[in-house]
Amino acid sequence: MPISLARVGEGTFDSELEALKAGDEAAFRALIERYHGPIMRLAMAYVRDRGVAEDVVQETWLTCLRSLERFEGRSSLKTWIFGIAINVARSRRRKEARILPFASLWRRDDSDRRRPTVDAKRFGADGLWSAGPSSWSGLPESTVLGNETLQRVKEAIDALPAKQRDVITLRDVAGLSADEVCGLLSISDENQRVRLHRARASVRKMLEEYLR
Amino acid sequence: MTCRQVVELMTDYLEGALSGADRARFEDHIAGCDGCRAYLAQLSTTRRVLSKLADEPIPADLQVELMKAFQNWKSTIKG
Numbered sequence: 001m002p003i004s005l006a007r008v009g010e011g012t013f014d015s016e017l018e019a020l021k022a023g024d025e026a027a028f029r030a031l032i033e034r035y036h037g038p039i040m041r042l043a044m045a046y047v048r049d050r051g052v053a054e055d056v057v058q059e060t061w062l063t064c065l066r067s068l069e070r071f072e073g074r075s076s077l078k079t080w081i082f083g084i085a086i087n088v089a090r091s092r093r094r095k096e097a098r099i100l101p102f103a104s105l106w107r108r109d110d111s112d113r114r115r116p117t118v119d120a121k122r123f124g125a126d127g128l129w130s131a132g133p134s135s136w137s138g139l140p141e142s143t144v145l146g147n148e149t150l151q152r153v154k155e156a157i158d159a160l161p162a163k164q165r166d167v168i169t170l171r172d173v174a175g176l177s178a179d180e181v182c183g184l185l186s187i188s189d190e191n192q193r194v195r196l197h198r199a200r201a202s203v204r205k206m207l208e209e210y211l212r
Numbered sequence: 213m214t215c216r217q218v219v220e221l222m223t224d225y226l227e228g229a230l231s232g233a234d235r236a237r238f239e240d241h242i243a244g245c246d247g248c249r250a251y252l253a254q255l256s257t258t259r260r261v262l263s264k265l266a267d268e269p270i271p272a273d274l275q276v277e278l279m280k281a282f283q284n285w286k287s288t289i290k291g
Binding site: 021023025028029032033036037038040041054057058061062065066068069114116117118120123126127128129132133134135136137144145149150153154157168172173174175178189193196197200201203204207208 | 214215216217219220222223224227229245246247248250251253254255257258259260261262263264265266267268269270271274275277278279281282283285286289
């Protein structure tokens with residue numbers, strides 16, 4: 001097999017990718033286990049229904065397998081997989097949208113605008129906290145990371161405008177870097193940060209109400 | 213900087229996107245403000261909870277099916 005020049009030029013070697021291409025089942029199993037949750041959350045951002053989201057996960061991996069031989073490792077394996085997941089989820093949503101009256105799909109999404117994320121009533125006329133946030137450090141881990149809390153957070157993500165959902169899912173659930181997310185979604189650093197900020201602020205606000 | 217301004221700069225701060233001067237003013241404010249420190253800590257807890265969502269295990273039947281698909285794929289490349 002000829003050595004890819006692009007690869008040599010890059011000077012990186014992804015051993016996981018090599019293992020996959022060599023047909024290493026343990027490597028594939030590790031990947032589908034590691035990325036199942038993040039890809040599910042991402043899929044749920046597009047299709048809402050769990051069963052359909054699982055189809056998206058499955059289709060993502062099948063597409064990865066079909067394209068694996070052609071993938072040269074110009075992006076990281078992780079970024080490549082999430083790029084495929086986004087494409088699969090988007091095309092699945094378009095199909096669903098033809099069947100379902102999915103009004104939120106056409107909801108105006110102003111996620112790229114900077115807007116106050118904390119209620120103005122929380123501050124005095126001097127701009128200082130009048131009703132400051134309380135500390136969560138005294139709360140038990142079993143509450144903060146409990147199933148009930150996680151379920152609320154899922155719902156809070158699902159309620160976000162699509163642009164914010166993509167960014168918070170890729171950054172904070174899937175753990176991609178800012179650069180990777182900008183590249184995948186074709187957005188500027190600034191837009192990425194604004195969407196992430198607004199999304200995190202919304203989830204924090206829900207948690208504040210829930211953990212009160 | 214006021215608290216109201218500081219809360220809106222928290223992601224820029226965490227992402228390393230503030231200028232040196234703004235970063236210094238941000239940190240000065242945080243050092244002396246319990247409310248903003250609590251808010252920043254809440255944001256970091258929020259991120260910790262979000263990362264926990266990634267832990268969802270893959271359903272057994274999906275895993276079996278995908279492993280079969282991998283074996284099929286493998287047989288085509290080896291063949």
